[in-house]
Amino acid sequence: MTAVDEAARSTGSRIGGAVLAFVVGVVAGLILTVGHHHVWRIGGAELPWGLVLALAGVACLVAGLRLLAADRWPAIAAAIGIVGTVAVLTLPGPGGSVLVPGGIPGIVWAIGPALVSVVVLAWPRLPERGRRHA
Known part of the structure; x- marks a missing residue:
C-alpha cells in the first residue's frame, strides 16, 4: 500500500466511525428519552x-467513545x-x-445531555503512562 492509500483509508474509516457513532447517538437519544420518565415512589x-x-x-x-477513539470526532x-x-x-408532535x-425532570433532560457531553468532550486527555520495568 502506498501512503496515499493509507491516508485515504484512514480518512474513510474516521468518517465511517463518526457516522456510526452518530447513529448510535440517535438510537441512544431515542431510548434514553423514553426511559427518563421513570420514577420510584417511596412514601x-x-x-x-x-x-x-x-x-x-x-x-x-x-x-467511552472519547476514551476508545484516537480523536474526539466519534x-x-x-x-x-x-x-x-x-x-x-x-x-410537540402533530397531535400535541x-x-x-x-417540569423539572423535563428541563433537566432537555439541557442535561448537552451539559454532560460538553464536560466529557472538553475534558483533557490524560497523558500516556510508560510501563514500569521491574
Missing part, C-alpha cells in the same frame, strides 16, 4: 431514577446525535403530545 417522595440513569448513559457513551458525533434527538423529541413534558 410521598419520588426518586427520578430514570433521569439519573439516562444522564449516566449519556456520560458513559460519550466518555464522541462529538455521538453527542450531536443524542442532543439533536432530545431536541427534536422535546417539540410530547415525550419530554414540562
Whole structure:
C-alpha cells in the first residue's frame, strides 16, 4: 500500500466511525428519552431514577467513545446525535403530545445531555503512562 492509500483509508474509516457513532447517538437519544420518565415512589417522595440513569448513559457513551477513539470526532458525533434527538423529541408532535413534558425532570433532560457531553468532550486527555520495568 502506498501512503496515499493509507491516508485515504484512514480518512474513510474516521468518517465511517463518526457516522456510526452518530447513529448510535440517535438510537441512544431515542431510548434514553423514553426511559427518563421513570420514577420510584417511596412514601410521598419520588426518586427520578430514570433521569439519573439516562444522564449516566449519556456520560458513559460519550466518555467511552472519547476514551476508545484516537480523536474526539466519534464522541462529538455521538453527542450531536443524542442532543439533536432530545431536541427534536422535546417539540410537540402533530397531535400535541410530547415525550419530554414540562417540569423539572423535563428541563433537566432537555439541557442535561448537552451539559454532560460538553464536560466529557472538553475534558483533557490524560497523558500516556510508560510501563514500569521491574
